[in-house]
Amino acid sequence: MHNRPSIKDIARRADVAPSTVSRALAGSTRVSAATRQRIEAIAAEMDYTPSAAARSLVTGASKTLGILVPGLSDPYIAAVMEGIEASSAAAGYQHVIASTGGDPEREIRAVRMLAGYNPDGLIILSSRAGKAYLNILPTLNMPVAFVNSAQIGDSVLSIATDNEHGGWLATRHLLELGHKRIAYLGGPSRGRSQQARAAGYRRALHEAGIPFDPALLLAGDGSIDAGQAALRHILSLPEDVRPTAVFCYNDLCALGLLAHARKHGLPVPESLSVIGFDDIPIAAISAPPLTTIEQRTTELGQLAVDSIFAALRQEPVADIRLRGELIVRASTCTLSET
Amino acid sequence: MHNRPSIKDIARRADVAPSTVSRALAGSTRVSAATRQRIEAIAAEMDYTPSAAARSLVTGASKTLGILVPGLSDPYIAAVMEGIEASSAAAGYQHVIASTGGDPEREIRAVRMLAGYNPDGLIILSSRAGKAYLNILPTLNMPVAFVNSAQIGDSVLSIATDNEHGGWLATRHLLELGHKRIAYLGGPSRGRSQQARAAGYRRALHEAGIPFDPALLLAGDGSIDAGQAALRHILSLPEDVRPTAVFCYNDLCALGLLAHARKHGLPVPESLSVIGFDDIPIAAISAPPLTTIEQRTTELGQLAVDSIFAALRQEPVADIRLRGELIVRASTCTLSET
DNA sequence: TCTTTGCGTGCAAACGTTTGCACACCTCGC
DNA sequence: GCGAGGTGTGCAAACGTTTGCACGCAAAGA
Numbered sequence: 001m002h003n004r005p006s007i008k009d010i011a012r013r014a015d016v017a018p019s020t021v022s023r024a025l026a027g028s029t030r031v032s033a034a035t036r037q038r039i040e041a042i043a044a045e046m047d048y049t050p051s052a053a054a055r056s057l058v059t060g061a062s063k064t065l066g067i068l069v070p071g072l073s074d075p076y077i078a079a080v081m082e083g084i085e086a087s088s089a090a091a092g093y094q095h096v097i098a099s100t101g102g103d104p105e106r107e108i109r110a111v112r113m114l115a116g117y118n119p120d121g122l123i124i125l126s127s128r129a130g131k132a133y134l135n136i137l138p139t140l141n142m143p144v145a146f147v148n149s150a151q152i153g154d155s156v157l158s159i160a161t162d163n164e165h166g167g168w169l170a171t172r173h174l175l176e177l178g179h180k181r182i183a184y185l186g187g188p189s190r191g192r193s194q195q196a197r198a199a200g201y202r203r204a205l206h207e208a209g210i211p212f213d214p215a216l217l218l219a220g221d222g223s224i225d226a227g228q229a230a231l232r233h234i235l236s237l238p239e240d241v242r243p244t245a246v247f248c249y250n251d252l253c254a255l256g257l258l259a260h261a262r263k264h265g266l267p268v269p270e271s272l273s274v275i276g277f278d279d280i281p282i283a284a285i286s287a288p289p290l291t292t293i294e295q296r297t298t299e300l301g302q303l304a305v306d307s308i309f310a311a312l313r314q315e316p317v318a319d320i321r322l323r324g325e326l327i328v329r330a331s332t333c334t335l336s337e338t
Numbered sequence: 339m340h341n342r343p344s345i346k347d348i349a350r351r352a353d354v355a356p357s358t359v360s361r362a363l364a365g366s367t368r369v370s371a372a373t374r375q376r377i378e379a380i381a382a383e384m385d386y387t388p389s390a391a392a393r394s395l396v397t398g399a400s401k402t403l404g405i406l407v408p409g410l411s412d413p414y415i416a417a418v419m420e421g422i423e424a425s426s427a428a429a430g431y432q433h434v435i436a437s438t439g440g441d442p443e444r445e446i447r448a449v450r451m452l453a454g455y456n457p458d459g460l461i462i463l464s465s466r467a468g469k470a471y472l473n474i475l476p477t478l479n480m481p482v483a484f485v486n487s488a489q490i491g492d493s494v495l496s497i498a499t500d501n502e503h504g505g506w507l508a509t510r511h512l513l514e515l516g517h518k519r520i521a522y523l524g525g526p527s528r529g530r531s532q533q534a535r536a537a538g539y540r541r542a543l544h545e546a547g548i549p550f551d552p553a554l555l556l557a558g559d560g561s562i563d564a565g566q567a568a569l570r571h572i573l574s575l576p577e578d579v580r581p582t583a584v585f586c587y588n589d590l591c592a593l594g595l596l597a598h599a600r601k602h603g604l605p606v607p608e609s610l611s612v613i614g615f616d617d618i619p620i621a622a623i624s625a626p627p628l629t630t631i632e633q634r635t636t637e638l639g640q641l642a643v644d645s646i647f648a649a650l651r652q653e654p655v656a657d658i659r660l661r662g663e664l665i666v667r668a669s670t671c672t673l674s675e676t
Numbered sequence: 677t678c679t680t681t682g683c684g685t686g687c688a689a690a691c692g693t694t695t696g697c698a699c700a701c702c703t704c705g706c
Numbered sequence: 707g708c709g710a711g712g713t714g715t716g717c718a719a720a721c722g723t724t725t726g727c728a729c730g731c732a733a734a735g736a
Contacts, residue, residue: 003479004453004456004477004478004479006721006722006723007722007723007724008722008723016685016686017685017686017687018686018722018723018724019685019686019687019688019723019724019725020684020685020686022722022723022724022725023684023685023724023725026724029725030682030683030684030685031684031685032683032684032685035684035685047450047473047474047477049450049451049453049454050454050722050723051395051454051456051721051722051723052391052454052455052456053390053391053392053394053395053400053455053456053721053722053723054391054395054691054721054722054723054724055722055723055724056391056691056723057389057391057392057395057690057691057692057693057721057722057723057724058690058691058722058723058724058725059691059723059724059725060691062391064434071420071423072410072416072419072420072423073413073416073417073419073420074416075411075413075416078410078411078412078413078416079411081410081411082409082410082411085409085410085437089437092451094434094435094436094451094452094455095434095435095436096402096432096433096434096435097432097433097434097435098432098433099423099427112385112387113387113432114432115342115387116387116388116389116390117390117391117432118342118389118390118391135385136385139342139385140342141341141342224619224620224623255620255623256623258623259622259623259624259625259627260623262625281562282562282593282620284597285562285593285594285596285597285598286597286624286625287597287600287624287625289597344691344692344693345692345693345694346692346693354715354716355715355716355717356692356693356694356716357693357694357695357715357716357717357718358714358715358716360692360693360694360695361694361695361715364694367695368713368714368715369714369715370713370714370715373714373715388692388693389691389692389693391691391692391693392691392692392693392694392721393692393693393694394693394721395691395692395693395694395720395721395722395723396692396693396694396695396720396721397693397694397695397721398721
């Protein structure tokens with residue numbers, strides 16, 4: 001009594017062959033209306049749920065997407081996940097999720113595990129493993145979409161924010177406000193997005209004819225703590241070399257920086273303009289509200305799913321690069337010449 | 339060439355029976371060292387990954403946990419997930435996650451889908467479906483842990499924050515600061531946690547001999563927007579009935595309230611004390627830093643997994659109720675008698 | 677009335693594993 | 707020299723589905 005009913009149990013009760021039950025439940029492949037109804041009734045009564053394992057074994061497909069994330073607690077990741085959910089729920093897809101903690105080694109191990117579930121496709125967020133994929137990717141034999149990840153090769157789906165453009169946009173905004181000493185608080189050093197944002201920062205500087213100063217490059221990891229540490233560092237600098245504005249890798253560390261500035265009485269934006277990246281929900285309600293570069297995160301997730309589906313239908317799919325806009329709030333202002 | 343290698347492919351290459359390959363790879367059940375090494379080498383070379391589907395079909399177990407969440411974007415959910423990840427990664431478990439959007443109907447449908455993957459256990463977060471489970475739960479035949487959910491029945495694992503106690507703690511803190519008119523900004527109305535926090539609020543009031551005033555009960559849904567709306571409502575009240583403190587269902591709406599208060603020039607905590615619930619990371623760095631009731635979220639996730647594992651080992655498991663502590667920051671202060 | 681068509685159904689194979697059982701061989705003790 | 711015990715391997719069944727093929731039967735065409 002305690003094992004889940006199988007198609008055979010239904011067949012026995014309905015006095016038909018298992019295959020007939022399968023067909024009846026699968027839709028209309030030539031089963032008489034009478035038997036179909038009888039079978040459906042029995043199935044409902046026993047509340048039968050098909051075994052995904054058995055089904056995927058024979059069909060090869062699984063109505064499942066494998067998702068690889070560095071972790072679930074980052075609001076940016078959460079937003080992408082939301083998009084993935086939204087796009088795939090309609091198609092009745094489930095998700096097998098593996099968390100890597102940002103460790104490249106765990107990451108490729110996790111990919112193999114996920115492959116074991118033979119999902120119909122794989123979505124990989126913020127991969128740091130890079131070329132380590134080259135070996136396993138071809139053996140996977142399913143569409144793989146990389147979201148905001150290092151470039152692996154040409155044959156791979158890539159959905160990414162145009163981070164270079166975003167970095168450029170942020171920096172140019174600060175430049176237009178008259179700032180000359182603009183710091184960049186970086187993110188996880190190996191990340192592709194971090195490098196792209198930094199590149200945009202340097203390009204904007206270059207275009208404005210301002211020499212790049214390595215001393216204004218602050219190391220971080222995109223966490224709240226990193227923002228706080230960065231502000232501490234900035235405060236330790238003598239006034240004449242202290243940056244008047246800082247472009248932060250993401251909103252989270254920008255928020256940390258903001259909080260610490262408030263705590264130490266450094267007025268933002270009057271004494272220090274701060275701009276973030278991502279536009280996470282709380283960015284709109286921080287004190288002061290954070291100027292930031294919008295990242296169309298949910299869209300990122302949706303597009304990743306759509307690309308997978310398109311690839312599954314054998315349609316040609318192109319890489320996607322999304323540009324977010326500058327959202328001016330109150331954490332940046334013109335440089336006050338004193 | 340493009341299909342994943344199976345155990346048979348290895349068997350062919352190694353010139354042994356599939357069963358021998360299985361045994362060799364599974365550990366040491368009587369296979370000679372020589373063949374084992376040969377098989378392992380071949381398996382590694384073909385980079386073989388076992389089919390989780392096939393394995394789970396025959397063994398019945400799947401090294402998989404089904405997880406049901408209302409959505410991934412809520413930082414509180416994210417924190418619980420983090421705990422789940424942490425506790426189960428070591429055991430090599432993967433997660434199949436379904437998102438319900440808080441819709442009870444979708445919730446029970448999702449449970450059936452999850453059951454189709456026959457996971458070894460099910461963890462259900464913040465369920466709103468309540469008694470709808472009574473029918474399907476017995477048919478599941480696997481341990482099910484409810485985290486912060488409505489009480490279903492006795493035979494079910496329940497891991498929950500002591501929300502009543504938390505609500506009481508929060509309200510008492512405000513009372514001790516001298517507040518008399520304390521509002522409660524509620525969460526999703528059907529939620530168990532919302533009801534418990536409200537109950538704690540009323541108990542504290544009752545103990546302090548302050549009559550409960552329904553007008554001070556504000557409807558909300560735990561979102562940032564709800565917090566903003568609540569503040570708007572408070573401002574619309576005439577001074578003499580306006581609450582001097584508000585206990586918010588969660589940090590998110592408390593933060594929304596805070597932001598709106600700042601915007602409208604209502605000083606917090608001087609004119610309005612605000613206390614939240616959850617202690618999400620940004621609560622520590624808001625302006626002002628938010629006084630809140632800690633919720634041991636990660637622990638919640640870990641304990642859910644541990645309970646599932648214990649149940650799987652046939653060990654007796656008891657319900658767990660976790661008490662979070664009051665964390666006093668700067669959004670609450672004594673009532674200034676003017 | 678006899679073939680043709682087509683509809684409803686059943687049989688059996690297949691998917692990739694695990695595992696109980698049996699078998700062959702080898703070693704050891706008598 | 708013969709049986710007992712142990713070790714390494716293979717066979718085949720089973721898990722719960724789907725699906726190609728074939729079969730029986732009724733309706734329709736000749």
